[in-house]
Amino acid sequence: MTSNDRKILILPFALENDELRRGAEYLGRQLPVLLRNCFEKARPGRVVTSPIATERNGERVWLVHSELWSDEAAAKFAGERGYDAVVFGALSGPGRPGAERILKLRAILTRDRKVLVDKLVTGDVFRITRRVLESMGLYLPMTPKDAIALFEPQTTSAEAFEHYLAGLDELLVLRSEGMDCGDPAGALEPFET
Numbered sequence: 001m002t003s004n005d006r007k008i009l010i011l012p013f014a015l016e017n018d019e020l021r022r023g024a025e026y027l028g029r030q031l032p033v034l035l036r037n038c039f040e041k042a043r044p045g046r047v048v049t050s051p052i053a054t055e056r057n058g059e060r061v062w063l064v065h066s067e068l069w070s071d072e073a074a075a076k077f078a079g080e081r082g083y084d085a086v087v088f089g090a091l092s093g094p095g096r097p098g099a100e101r102i103l104k105l106r107a108i109l110t111r112d113r114k115v116l117v118d119k120l121v122t123g124d125v126f127r128i129t130r131r132v133l134e135s136m137g138l139y140l141p142m143t144p145k146d147a148i149a150l151f152e153p154q155t156t157s158a159e160a161f162e163h164y165l166a167g168l169d170e171l172l173v174l175r176s177e178g179m180d181c182g183d184p185a186g187a188l189e190p191f192e193t
Contacts, residue, residue: 006084008139010035010049011074013103014065014090023095024162025064026169031091031103031129033172034165038133038150043140048083051172065090071108071115079110086110087117087136097166098159103128107136124158125165126151 010032015021032049039047052063068090069077078086086108093101100123107117116139121131130148137147153161 006046006139007082008047008085008087008107008136009078009081009083010047011069011077011086011088012049012051012063012065013088014068016067016090016092019095020091020093020101021064021066021095024097024099024166026166027091027101027125027162028064029172030165030169031125031132032087033168034129034151035087035132035136038129039136039140039147041150042142042146046140047136068104068106071106071113074106075108075110075113083110085116085139087132089132097162098124098157100124101128103132105132105135107139125162126153126158 013028013031015025015028020027029051036047036049052065069088074086074088087106089103089105091101091103093099103121105117105119105121106115108115117135119131119135121128123131129151133147133151134144137144140147155161155164
């Protein structure tokens, strides 16, 4: 299989601090969706993401992780679903929209656990998105410049863009079934919808 054939799963990003979970829990789900939507323009069907859900007391509930997935758990989760690589990360920082944050980003092959990306990215939602696109683009393969060009926000305000992502998140949680996670180790109680 060549890098042109590989399918990538982007897991929802963990939210490492309470302030971020309370003020911007949508980022954990919506940054992966944003990345997938960017890559869909150039590499249709190659990058997939979905929020993660489980059943509790007969009801579907959404999960928010509080810490970075382990390589083993992320690779197993993605590999069992037929993906060749998995991207996962953990965000920390303030909960207010438009704030600068830190993303610990990892990408690994599911079969042999080879690390493709291991980096710390800091900045607002625009900078983080561009740096992740640049890193992932090399794997798809795309030049960093071409990957970054896929991100075309319709505003220059990081705060306004995060409000947009929060609105999209409301629609996502109302319409999506999410991916099943029978053993949600590391997950917090589901967020309120």
